[in-house]
Each structure stands twice: as C-alpha cells, then as structure tokens.
Amino acid sequence: MKYLYYPGCSLEGTAREYDAATRAVMTALGAELRDLEDWTCCGASAGEVQGYLLSLVLAARNLALGEGQGVPGDFLVPCSACYLNLRRVEDHVARDKTLLPKINAALQEEGLQYRGLNRVRHLMDVLAKDFKPAEIKAKVKRELTGLKVAPYYGCQALRPYGSYDDPEKPRSMEPLIAALGAQVFSWEMGPKCCGAGLMTTKKEVALELTGAILKAAKGADCIVTICPMCQMNLEAFQGSVSRRQGEPLQLSILYLPQLMGLAFGLSQKEIKLGRNLALTKEFKWKLGA
Amino acid sequence: MTEHPVHETIDPLAAVSQKVLACMQCGTCSGSCANAFAMDLTPRQLWRLAQLGDRETIFQSKTFFVCSACYYCTLRCPRGLLLTEAMSDLKRLATAEGYKHYGQSAHFYRTFMQTVRRYGRVREMEFMNRYFLAMKNPFAPLGFMSLGMKLMLKRKIPLELPKLFGRGRFDKLFRKVEDLEAKP
Numbered sequence: 001m002k003y004l005y006y007p008g009c010s011l012e013g014t015a016r017e018y019d020a021a022t023r024a025v026m027t028a029l030g031a032e033l034r035d036l037e038d039w040t041c042c043g044a045s046a047g048e049v050q051g052y053l054l055s056l057v058l059a060a061r062n063l064a065l066g067e068g069q070g071v072p073g074d075f076l077v078p079c080s081a082c083y084l085n086l087r088r089v090e091d092h093v094a095r096d097k098t099l100l101p102k103i104n105a106a107l108q109e110e111g112l113q114y115r116g117l118n119r120v121r122h123l124m125d126v127l128a129k130d131f132k133p134a135e136i137k138a139k140v141k142r143e144l145t146g147l148k149v150a151p152y153y154g155c156q157a158l159r160p161y162g163s164y165d166d167p168e169k170p171r172s173m174e175p176l177i178a179a180l181g182a183q184v185f186s187w188e189m190g191p192k193c194c195g196a197g198l199m200t201t202k203k204e205v206a207l208e209l210t211g212a213i214l215k216a217a218k219g220a221d222c223i224v225t226i227c228p229m230c231q232m233n234l235e236a237f238q239g240s241v242s243r244r245q246g247e248p249l250q251l252s253i254l255y256l257p258q259l260m261g262l263a264f265g266l267s268q269k270e271i272k273l274g275r276n277l278a279l280t281k282e283f284k285w286k287l288g289a
Numbered sequence: 290m291t292e293h294p295v296h297e298t299i300d301p302l303a304a305v306s307q308k309v310l311a312c313m314q315c316g317t318c319s320g321s322c323a324n325a326f327a328m329d330l331t332p333r334q335l336w337r338l339a340q341l342g343d344r345e346t347i348f349q350s351k352t353f354f355v356c357s358a359c360y361y362c363t364l365r366c367p368r369g370l371l372l373t374e375a376m377s378d379l380k381r382l383a384t385a386e387g388y389k390h391y392g393q394s395a396h397f398y399r400t401f402m403q404t405v406r407r408y409g410r411v412r413e414m415e416f417m418n419r420y421f422l423a424m425k426n427p428f429a430p431l432g433f434m435s436l437g438m439k440l441m442l443k444r445k446i447p448l449e450l451p452k453l454f455g456r457g458r459f460d461k462l463f464r465k466v467e468d469l470e471a472k473p
Contacts, residue, residue, distance in 0.1 A: 009410045009411035009412075009413075010411075012410065013411075013412070013413045013445060013446055014413060014440060014445045014446065016445065040405070040409035040410055040458075040459070041405045041409060041410050041411050043405070044401065044411065045358060045398075046397070046398040046399075046401035046402050046405075047402065047405075048377045048380075048381065049377060049380045049381050049384055049398040050381070050384070050398060050399065050402045051381070051466060051467075051470055052378075052381065052470070053466050053469060053470050054402075054463070054466045054470070057462065057466050058405070061462075102469050105465070105469060106462060106465045106466050106469055108465075109461050109462050109465045110462060155357075155358070155359040155360055155361075156358070156359075156360070159359065159360035159361065159363070159364050160360045160363050160364060160373070167360075167364055168364070192323065192359075193323045193324075193357050193359035193361075195324075195357055196357040196358065196359075197357065197397070198324070198355070198357050200397060200420075200433075201354065201393060201394045201397050202327065202354070202355055202394075203432065204327075205324055205327040205355060205357075206357070208326070208327075209323055209324075209357075236436050236439060237436075239435075274443075275443050275444075275445060277439055277443065
C-alpha cells in the first residue's frame with residue numbers, strides 16, 4: 001500500500017519520535033510512504049485566526065503539491081491538527097462554491113492548482129482500517145503481556161472529520177492494542193481535550209484538563225497518543241499538574257506507533273524512545289523484563 | 290478600544306451573527322464545553338450576544354480565546370451550527386481589531402504565522418522567541434524555561450538565532466491572499 005506522507009512541522013521538531021516510529025511501523029507493515037516534497041505548514045490553529053482564506057490556501061498548497069507529484073494514494077497524516085486543516089479544505093470548498101477559484105487564484109503564485117484528487121487520512125484511520133488486527137498480530141515479536149494501555153485519541157483526529165470512528169466513544173485503538181498482547185485500560189477520557197494551544201496562552205486552563213486526564217489514567221501503565229500536541233501536553237507538565245492536583249501524577253506517555261514498534265521488536269532507538277519526556281522507572285522496568 | 294474602520298462596508302460580526310442565527314439557546318454547547326469553567330460568558334450566552342450584534346460585550350469577553358477547538362459543541366449542536374468556526378471567527382476579529390486586552394493571544398497567533406510566512410514551516414524555537422519579544426514582558430519566558438530546557442536536552446529543538454530581517458519564503462503568496470481577501 002502506498003501513501004503520500006505529510007509529517008507536518010511538529011514531526012520535524014518536538015515530535016520527531018512520532019515521525020520515526022510512524023515510518024518504522026508503517027514500513028514493518030509493508031506500506032510504502034512517499035514523502036510529500038516541499039510541503040509547508042498546514043496553518044495549525046493560527047492560520048484560521050490570521051485569515052480565513054489564508055488558512056485554506058496554506059493547507060490547499062500541500063494538497064495541490066500532492067496532486068502534482070502524481071502519487072496514487074491517500075495522504076497519510078499523523079498530526080491531528082494537520083489532519084483537520086487538510087481535511088477542512090475539502091469540506092469548505094464543498095460548502096462554498098466561491099472558494100475554489102479564490103484558492104486557486106492564490107496558488108497560481110506558486111504555480112499550483114488544487115483539484116481535490118487525494119483523500120486525506122489520519123494515521124489512526126489508516127492503522128485501524130487498512131490493516132486487520134490479525135496482520136498486526138502477525139508482526140508482533142514480543143507480546144506486551146501485562147501492560148495496561150490507556151488509549152487517548154484527543155479531539156481533532158475525531159472531530160469534526162474523523163468518520164472512521166465514533167467521535168464521542170472512539171474504539172479504533174482497542175483491537176490494535178489487543179493485537180499487541182497488551183490490555184486496554186478502560187476509561188472515559190479517550191476523546192477529551194488536552195487543552196491544546198491553551199498550554200501556551202492560558203496555561204492554568206490547560207493544566208486543569210491535563211490534570212483530569214492524568215488522574216483518570218491512574219492504574220494504567222501508560223497512555224498512548226496519536227497527536228504531537230496531546231503528547232506534549234500530557235508528558236511535559238506532569239510536575240505542574242501534580243502540584244496543582246495535590247497528588248503525584250507521573251505516567252508514561254507514548255505515541256501509538258512507538259508502542260507498536262516495541263511489540264514489533266524494533267529497537268528503542270528506531271522508535272526514538274529516548275526522546276519521550278515522561279517514561280517512568282516502572283514502565284522501563286516492565287519493558288526490560 | 291480601537292474604532293471599527295470606516296471603509297469597512299460589511300460588518301464582519303454580521304457573518305458570525307448569521308452563522309448562529311438558528312441558535313435556540315438550548316445550552317448543549319455550554320454543557321459540552323471542557324473550558325466553560327474558565328469562561329466569563331458561556332458559549333450559549335456568547336451566541337445570543339452575537340445574534341443581537343452586541344459588539345461591545347462580546348469584545349470584552351475572553352471566552353473565544355479560551356476555546357481550544359475540541360469541536361464537541363459543533364458535534365452536538367442540535368441545529369448543526371458550526372460553533373467552533375464561529376469561535377475562530379471571533380478570535381480573528383478580535384485580533385484584527387487590535388484590542389489591547391487580547392494582546393497575549395493575538396501575539397501568539399501572529400508570531401506563529403510570521404514564522405510560517407518566512408520559512409513555510411514552523412520553527413518552534415524561533416516562534417517562541419518571537420512570541421516572547423512581541424509580548425515585551427521580560428518575565429514571559431520564565432514559565433516556559435523548564436520546558437525549553439527539557440526539549441533542548443532531548444535535542445528536540447535546535448539552538449539557532451532567529452532571523453528577523455530579510456525576505457520570506459511566502460511573502461508573495463501571503464500578499465496575494467491579502468489582496469483576494471480585501472476584495473468583497
């Protein structure tokens with residue numbers, strides 16, 4: 001299976017372990033990732049605030065690039081904000097007929113044209129729909145027996161566009177976790193918000209949200225995420241969260257493909273586990289055992 | 290407070306009012322909002338004010354900048370209104386009109402897009418440096434120092450000095466979009 005890979009800015013910086021693990025796991029599953037050449041920022045949450053058309057043009061530029069590079073296949077997007085922004089172009093162009101000519105008038109400056117030929121899909125969608133749990137199980141070299149994993153989906157992988165799963169009660173990660181030999185930690189926080197960019201602009205608000213998530217995960221060995229923003233908010237502020245909540249809330253946080261990589265027998269280096277900010281001693285011990 | 294520019298013929302708030310015109314004040318949005326506890330107006334109240342065109346009350350509120358775009362309200366709205374988008378519209382209007390009390394959030398979004406305009410991609414270190422510079426508050430970086438250190442130690446952000454001058458990768462595209470947006 002071929003995919004047009006759009007990593008997005010975070011996967012080149014703070015989330016490079018997500019990038020490494022995604023590439024390694026997809027390759028192990030026999031998929032071929034073709035990097036989108038000359039890709040640029042999707043606009044993140046700032047594009048829409050600076051200018052409505054600007055946000056659509058920035059995202060559409062990448063989609064147009066993909067069409068020009070002639071790769072038959074879907075866009076594979078691991079970052080939830082990128083996924084939302086790229087999907088949004090298709091949705092808004094369908095809703096407002098005046099938009100497409102405007103977007104293309106702007107893209108002409110770049111010698112590009114957007115036509116809407118490729119599907120945009122989140123990594124979660126691809127992992128859940130394009131591979132059967134049995135195929136994933138077949139790649140497992142080291143069952144993660146006894147590991148209790150809390151699946152965390154966050155918002156924008158599911159809402160408003162994630163039609164591959166229930167946006168309020170998502171379950172697409174569960175067969176996957178089970179296929180790795182691990183145990184699904186049952187909780188209600190999977191689709192809740194981590195606070196996203198508020199961690200920078202309204203920190204006290206975001207710390208409340210991450211606090212509630214970390215608290216609910218007590219009893220799990222780790223939380224797995226599918227978004228660089230969720231990962232950062234859950235792993236980087238555990239000290240502040242613990243002080244605020246008045247109890248120790250230290251928990252290991254991994255990207256889903258990192259967990260898969262561990263079960264596939266990939267080395268910790270291949271999935272860049274050393275870059276994670278929150279891995280507890282107990283978790284490392286369980287991995288080593 | 291900044292006056293609304295006179296040359297503007299269409300009130301941009303009118304577009305938001307239009308978006309929420311069918312709101313029946315059921316409050317599902319407020320009940321679904323994870324951040325409502327930190328808002329001065331609940332989303333439901335905000336939509337009523339938008340229907341009424343009460344610009345003054347709306348742009349004193351910080352509610353829309355407390356929205357983290359989780360899309361629960363949009364998902365659950367029984368009228369199918371695009372409420373998260375309406376929140377973004379308000380963020381955009383508030384930023385564009387330069388209200389002082391929204392300075393911090395406005396700086397955050399503006400400096401982010403400045404780095405995109407320059408490089409096409411976000412460089413996290415440069416973006417945060419620009420953001421701190423724009424805030425003109427010497428204490429602003431303190432709250433992020435421990436995170437910055439952690440990220441540098443993990444070699445997740447490169448040490449590089451921001452390039453504040455010179456042409457940007459996307460100057461032409463950004464200008465073209467500005468022209469297109471200026472047309473009615």
